[in-house]
Structures are given as C-alpha cells and as structure tokens.
Amino acid sequence: MNYWLMKSEPxxxxxxxxxxxxxxxxxxxxxxxxxxxxxxRDQMKVGDQALFYHSxxxxxxxxxxxxxxSKPYADFTAxxxxxxxxxxxxDPDNPRWFLVxxxxxxxxxxxxxxxxxxxxxxxxxxxxxxxxxxxxLSIMPVEKQHFDFIxxxx
DNA sequence: GCCAACGTTGGC
DNA sequence: GCCAACGTTGGC
Numbered sequence: 001m002n003y004w005l006m007k008s009e010p011x012x013x014x015x016x017x018x019x020x021x022x023x024x025x026x027x028x029x030x031x032x033x034x035x036x037x038x039x040x041r042d043q044m045k046v047g048d049q050a051l052f053y054h055s056x057x058x059x060x061x062x063x064x065x066x067x068x069x070s071k072p073y074a075d076f077t078a079x080x081x082x083x084x085x086x087x088x089x090x091d092p093d094n095p096r097w098f099l100v101x102x103x104x105x106x107x108x109x110x111x112x113x114x115x116x117x118x119x120x121x122x123x124x125x126x127x128x129x130x131x132x133x134x135x136x137l138s139i140m141p142v143e144k145q146h147f148d149f150i151x152x153x154x
Numbered sequence: 155g156c157c158a159a160c161g162t163t164g165g166c
Numbered sequence: 167g168c169c170a171a172c173g174t175t176g177g178c
Contacts, residue, residue: 007175007176009176032174033161034161035161055175055176055177056175056176056177057176060176060177114177133159134158134159134160135159135160136159136160136161136174136175136176138175
C-alpha cells in the first residue's frame with residue numbers, strides 16, 4: 001500500500017466534483033510532468049490511498065481522501081486537439097502521458113490548510129515533499145506516518 | 155496580479 | 167552537453 005498527495009485546482013476539478021460523479025470515480029487527466037507521470041505509471045497500485053489537495057485557491061490544503069481505482073493507462077486527453085491538455089507528441093501507439101482513475105473516499109470535516117501543515121515543518125512533517133521549498137509537483141508520495149499525522153489534525 | 159522557483163525547449 | 171529564454175505552477 002502506497003500513500004500519495006494529488007493536487008487539483010478546485011475551479012478545474014474539486015473534491016465535490018469527484019463526489020458527485022455517478023460512480024464517484026474520475027480519470028486523473030492532464031498531468032504533463034514526467035516525474036508525476038512516472039509515479040502514476042510505475043508506482044501507483046489499485047487501492048493506494050491518496051490525499052486530495054486543493055491548489056491555487058483561497059485556502060490551499062488537504063480536503064479529502066480518495067483511492068487509486070485503476071491501473072495506469074494512456075491519458076486520452078493528450079490525443080484530442082480540442083482538449084486543453086492536447087499534446088501532439090503523444091502518439092496513441094506510443095503514449096507519452098499516463099493517468100489512473102481515482103475514487104472518492106471521503107471529504108474531511110475541515111480543510112487542513114497548507115499554512116497549518118507548515119506549522120509542523122520543523123517537527124513531524126519535516127520531510128514532507130509538499131513543504132519542500134520550490135516544490136511544484138502535482139503528485140507526490142507521502143510517507144505513512146505523515147499521511148496519518150495529517151489526518152490526525154482533522 | 156506579482157513573482158520565485160522550477161521544467162522544457164532549442165540554438166550552438 | 168551547455169545554457170539562455172521562455173512557460174508554468176502556485177502561494178501570497
């Protein structure tokens with residue numbers, strides 16, 4: 001079992017959007033960063049747990065929990081010229097970008113804000129990738145003890 | 155809207 | 167392979 005944190009801008013796709021999908025699942029499409037792609041393609045397993053993080057919004061932070069719900073497969077949005085994430089360099093016969101489906105778990109009772117997580121940067125969350133200076137990854141691994149600690153703040 | 159930090163691109 | 171220019175991310 002692996003643990004992850006996955007960022008999304010809530011005005012693009014939010015925890016409530018995931019919760020209101022008919023089967024509460026959604027392809028996590030549009031990732032165009034090789035490190036993030038590699039994690040989805042090579043490391044994610046069905047059943048892995050992930051924190052849903054809202055970025056680029058009024059109160060950035062962890063807002064919910066979800067599970068990895070599929071094996072990795074080609075990110076189809078890269079093949080669609082009409083799509084905002086179209087990438088002509090991704091060939092359906094040799095896809096450049098991959099994704100996994102995620103499934104809604106639950107919404108946290110409150111937002112665990114980035115500012116709150118920072119309070120523990122010198123302590124229990126010292127090595128959390130999210131808090132590393134200049135970090136821009138949209139998908140990152142979370143150690144189990146950090147995962148549990150963050151949920152413990154709820 | 156600003157801007158720091160980082161990733162990607164492409165000329166050489 | 168270097169590196170300047172450019173684009174993107176994302177907090178504030």
